[in-house]
Amino acid sequence: MKKKIVILGGGYGGLITSRKLEKLLKDNEAEVTLINKHEYHYIATQLHKTGAGTASDDKITLHIPELLKTNKITFKKATVDTVDFNQQQVHLENGEKVNYDYLLLSLGYEVDTFGIPGVEENAFKIRSFRSTKAIYNHMLHQFEAYQSDKDPSRLTFVVAGAGFTGVEMIGELVEAIPGLCKKFDVPINKTRIINIEASESVLPGFDKKAIDFTTDYVQKHGVELMTSTKIMECSPTSLTLSDGTDLPARTLIWSGGVRGNRLLEKLDLPVEKSRVKVDSYLRVQGKENVFCIGDAARFMKNDTEALPPTAQVAIQQAEVCGPNLIAAIRGESLKTFEYHHKGTVASIGNTAAVGNVFGIKISGLFAALMKQVVEARYLFVLGGPMLVIKQFSKLQKPYQ
Ligand code: FAD
Numbered sequence: 001m002k003k004k005i006v007i008l009g010g011g012y013g014g015l016i017t018s019r020k021l022e023k024l025l026k027d028n029e030a031e032v033t034l035i036n037k038h039e040y041h042y043i044a045t046q047l048h049k050t051g052a053g054t055a056s057d058d059k060i061t062l063h064i065p066e067l068l069k070t071n072k073i074t075f076k077k078a079t080v081d082t083v084d085f086n087q088q089q090v091h092l093e094n095g096e097k098v099n100y101d102y103l104l105l106s107l108g109y110e111v112d113t114f115g116i117p118g119v120e121e122n123a124f125k126i127r128s129f130r131s132t133k134a135i136y137n138h139m140l141h142q143f144e145a146y147q148s149d150k151d152p153s154r155l156t157f158v159v160a161g162a163g164f165t166g167v168e169m170i171g172e173l174v175e176a177i178p179g180l181c182k183k184f185d186v187p188i189n190k191t192r193i194i195n196i197e198a199s200e201s202v203l204p205g206f207d208k209k210a211i212d213f214t215t216d217y218v219q220k221h222g223v224e225l226m227t228s229t230k231i232m233e234c235s236p237t238s239l240t241l242s243d244g245t246d247l248p249a250r251t252l253i254w255s256g257g258v259r260g261n262r263l264l265e266k267l268d269l270p271v272e273k274s275r276v277k278v279d280s281y282l283r284v285q286g287k288e289n290v291f292c293i294g295d296a297a298r299f300m301k302n303d304t305e306a307l308p309p310t311a312q313v314a315i316q317q318a319e320v321c322g323p324n325l326i327a328a329i330r331g332e333s334l335k336t337f338e339y340h341h342k343g344t345v346a347s348i349g350n351t352a353a354v355g356n357v358f359g360i361k362i363s364g365l366f367a368a369l370m371k372q373v374v375e376a377r378y379l380f381v382l383g384g385p386m387l388v389i390k391q392f393s394k395l396q397k398p399y400q
Contacts, residue, residue, distance in 0.1 A: 002029070002031050003030045003031070003101040003102065003329040004031045004032075004033070004099055004100050004101045005021070005030050005032045005033070005100065005102045005103075005104070005325055006032075006033050006035065006098055006099075006100035006103050006104070007032070007033070007104045007106060008080050008083075008103070008104065008105050008106060008107055009035075009105070009106040009108055009296070010038075011036075011041065011044060011106060011108045011314065012044070012294060012311045012314040012315050012318065012378075013104075013106035013295075013314040013315075013318045013321070014034060014036065014106035014294075015064070015067065016314075016315050016322070016381065017104060017106065017293070017318040017325070018032070018068060018073050018322075019069075019322075019382060020318065020319060020321075020323065021072065021322050021326065022069055022070045024326050025072055025326060029326075030072075030326075030329055031074070032072060032073045032074065033074045033076055034068070034073055034074070034075050035076045035077075035080060035090065035092070036075070036076075036077065037077070037078075038077065039065065039075075040063055040064060040129070041061065041062045042060055042061050042062075042128060042129035043062070045378075046059070046375065047060065047126050047127075047128070047132045048126060048132070048168045048169040049172055050129060050135075050136065051124070051126060051132040051133075051135035051136055051169060051172065051253065052135075052139075052169070052173050052175065052176035053136040053139070053176055054176050054350070055394075056394055057129075059391060059394040060129060061129055062382075062383075062391075067383055067387075076098070078094055078096065079093040080092060080107070082263075082266065082267065083103070085268055085287065085290070087099075088100050088103075102289050102290075102291070102328055102329065103289065104290075104293065104325065105264070105284070105290065105291070105292040105293075105296050105297075106293050106294050106318075107263060107264065108261055108295045109258040109260065109261065109309055110258065110259055110260070110262055111125040111126070111254060111257070111259075112257040112258055113256065116234070117232075118233050118235055119160075119231070119234045119252070119254055119256075122234045122235060122236050122252065123160070123234055123252040123253065123254035124138065124251065124252065126253065135253055139176075142251060143155070143180050143183070144184065146184070146186060146190075147185075147186070153237055153238070156194065156251070157173055157177070157192065157193050157249070157251045157253070158194045158195075158196060158247070158249045158251060158253065159173070159194070159195050159196070159255055160252060160253065161196075161197060161256040162195050162196075162197035162199075162201075162202035162203065162204075163197075163205075163255065163257075164344070166197070166202075166255035167195075167214055168347050168348070169253055169255055170193065170195050170223055171218070171347055171349035171352070172349060174193065174218065174221040174223065174348075175349045175350060177191050192224060193224065194224045194226060194249070195218065195223055195226065196226045196229050196230075196239075196241070197226070197227045197229065198228070198229065199227065199228070200228050201215065201227055202215055202218070202225065202227070203346065203354070207356070207361060209354075209361055209363065210355065210361070213352075214346075214348060214354055217348055217352055226241070231256075234252050236250065237250055258295065258309055259273075259274035259275075260273075260274040260276065260295060260298075260309075262274075264276050269287075270284065270286060273306070275295070275296060275297055275298035275309075277298050278291070278293075278297045278298065278299050280336040281324055281335070281336060281337065282297070282317055282320060282324060283334075288328075289328070291321055291325065293314060293317035293321050294313070294317060295309035297317070299337065299339075310344075311378070312341070313339060315381070316337075316340065320335055320337045342358060343357035343358055344356060345362070345367055345370050345371045345374060347368060347371045351365055352364055352368055353368040353370070355367055355371075357370055379391050379392075
């Protein structure tokens, strides 16, 4: 009987594993099913562009069935409800049950709002294509409504968090707002972009050069930086800050932190710090036929530190997880996963970025080009040179 492999989640981890299986499985060796909430894969590392409206929808989303090149994998658009590990069955929200011999959990991340009153209900999240599309639609509505009521809180755009994602979001807003002002005939000096960060500086954990470059860049572009400041409460029309200020604002984009998918905590799994503990072969601890990778997994790089939730980690894990799934069904020995950090580049709009690549610190236009190279490499791994050309020829600024 052919073994059944089921992959949950079509993000970086799930898709790259699927591509690996397509390449390495012999015909009729296994039945593979990939299950994802949507028929499209969103390029999560560019979601801030959807939020600001600086990239077209088809630049950020890729149709999953088109990415799967062979008939070795069946794609199912469905939402996972739960997993019965005893019966080896995945239960879907539509009532369907899918049997597996080997399971891969690659269900990704969720946004963590740390229980701050009003944030969960009122803030916009950089979580998925839909959630970021909602940011842009909300901004359009605010510009439109401002034309009649002239309420300044409509044109006050606040990003909470000046970490990697927060800075990338701010960079896109800097690029998007002038175009929106033109479109809605609103003077640019009526708009405010505010970045609120609890730490003392932007990009905590980055080197001083990157911090200084980013601080100068965003301030030169009119961004109000409020460091050492916390958001204590959020309503649909205002924010309360740690210094007692009441800031009228109708747009809070929350970029304060991420956690593992909450679904994982409902399952009978070893979860620590919201992520599933995995062994060196990427198998869930205590479950030999269940693997977990990407933002959902807690892989310890040493006794005390886990790997960070990044696409880079998810992709590298997928490249090992695919062959390990095949080794498992063939009864061969599995390969241990080793992470090789290649660098980190945070974009600040389309023409500037900061970070380091292979240990070399970079900033400015060159760093922005490197960011494009990183994105192109992912597309290349996913769909070869044709996908790179197709995606890079798509519009960067469709809306303004
Ligand atoms: P995901 O990409 O989150 O994929 C999970 C998939 O599971 C999704 O398709 C989701 O729809 C699906 N899913 C979830 N729940 C269910 C369910 N119940 N049923 C069915 N399907 C479900 N990382 C970097 O390395 N470099 C960067 O430059 C970088 N930039 C980033 C910029 C932004 C704005 C953001 C938000 C993140 C960035 N990251 C970056 C982090 C990176 O995007 C994540 O680490 C990566 O997406 C994790 O991949 P994953 O496969 O684990 O999960």
